Amino acid sequence: MKIPDIACSEECLLRAGNTNCGGCGMSLGLNFLARALAEADETCQLAIPACCGIVAAGAFPTTAYSVPTVATTFAAAAAVASGMAAIRDLNGETHQVICWAGDGGTYDIGLATLSAAAERNEDIVYVCYDNEIYGNTGGQRSSATPPGARTTTTPAGKREAKKDIVGILAAHGVPYAATVSIAHPDDAARKFRTAFETTGTSFLLLHSPCPTGWKSEPGDSVHLVRLAVRSGLFPLYEVFDGVRYRINDAPDWTDPGEYFARQRRFATDAVDLDATRASCRRRFARLETLAEAFPA
């Protein structure tokens, strides 16, 4: 596996000195994005709704971002990006317009806006860095929070399932939707490049560890999301035009127990491991069936 150059420099998308926590998956994700942009010789403009991603820009008059960035209202990233993309296209410009949003801004408050942009097939790249929590406000449940996770608004552990956001986007028939793991840098870079090359709406779901919210060790972040891929909790796959599927890395069915044990957001007995294993197998079997029947 090629080790990506993620050292921060002046050319980095997210420059050194930003306020993100150690072990933040979103920071790594931005560096992966920067690498993919450089490899594809692309530039970008960012539309970022309320989330840690805009806090990371830092305080005026400085900015940690090296590209033009606009902070949008919480629900509005995909709509603001639609306007930006419209004027880009009318002026023959070629930069990528990228929404960089958390799970709250994607699964919850921004879902109608994202759905509408996807329905219009706006030529934007929408990246949801999914840390499964309202992290910026101190850790409240979102509809991306997995069952069993304790948050400040689910102190006894969340009861409900996590939304299938990739399935929701795929149901819009968007040209490209994919899951991305920062434990799989080459796969991530390729998916970013595919999104850049796609005309129309691309949606990338990036599993983004949040040591602060997950109550995990910052040094465990990449290990945790690798466990999620291997155990089948977060399969890596792509959906083209909402109908053709490709699985990128099949789980080796590593036991998910360690994934939960290393995060104190999960109480010892909060997760039914047998049910989780069964659910992972069932969901992956469905993906395999789709990928065989409708290959990309």
Add this chain to the structure above:
Amino acid sequence: MPLRIVTGNHAAGHALSLAGEANRTARGTACGIYPITPQTEIVERVAAFPFSRGRVVAVESEHSAMAVTMGASVSGARAFTASSSNGIAYMVENIMVAGFYRLPIVMVAVNRTLGPPWNIWADQGDTLMLRDFPWIQLYAADNQEVHDLTLLAFRLAEDPRILLPVLVCMDAFIVSHTQAETELASPDEVDAFLPDLDLPHRLDPAHPRALGSMVWPDATVSHRMEIDEAMARVPNVMAECRARFREVFGRDPGGPLDALHTDAADAVLVASATVATTARGVVERRRAAGERVGLVKMRRYRPFPEAELVQACGGAGRIGVLDRDYAAGAGGVWWQDVRAGFQGRDETPLIQDYLLGIGGGDVTPALVNQVLDDLLNRRAAGPPVWADASGAFGPPAEVGA
């Protein structure tokens, strides 16, 4: 251009479309649109316009309509939209942001009663509630004013000394759906009136900025003070835009207010939009009959033309404010600004508020006559009078009495 018989909505859609088209030699135009009665005809006209460099994005909500419009505006395009009533309420967060971002967006608002209970008729509560945001607010009284103020709004908003969004408001149905003779601009005239937009803070790869990142209190103070300074420049810049409008179109689009018969008047009515038109008829008839009554027709609400209003009232001892709006627990919105305008002056007149035409009720000359009688005869100002209510001006006359 010859006179056309068109609705207020048609006039607005025409002005917005030609303004967008005029920026084709710069970065073009785009807008987000969403239907709501009674403004829908405006966005339908915009959607049908064959822009040479423009895109109209039909979105899923008013919130997103303003968001798309902002995305186009931060990219340096001329951007506008239209809305009404609860649509404006749903859009509020992004309306506020457009102002704080200093984006020269123009929004035409058709003033419709906020619900519930549901009511589609005229009431200014939907735009007056935006009064504390960094938006210039203009109120049109007829189709020609809708058309002219919309065009003027772009030049005012985009002036580098201003860079504030502008609301152009008209009464639901009474203007929006009523056909009247209107002089519609030609594309050449609009091209001559509106310079190419060059937004100084547009997103620019050569100068990457983060627009809207965090600030400390000191920078917040600077930001608000800059808005305050821009608002303070509006009167002069608007006067320049008005003069240029006259040169290009040969017509006066109007200033912040008009004074009618206010010289040596005992009582002056202060009104806006179509209520001012009805009041004008009443005042003219009673002046002709020898009564010393006058009218100030307000065209600009924000920034509030305080000094001009005090001067226009010409020392009248009695001022009646006609409010087609109601701020809960406070009374009429215009009344509050008029009272504040006279506060601390040597001779403070009696200032009485009349809530009338609320929820789109008819404001008839007879009703305005009753208001004027009440104003001329009362000993002191009191709480706002619900002029539409039965018995507002004493018990109804008994039949046969």
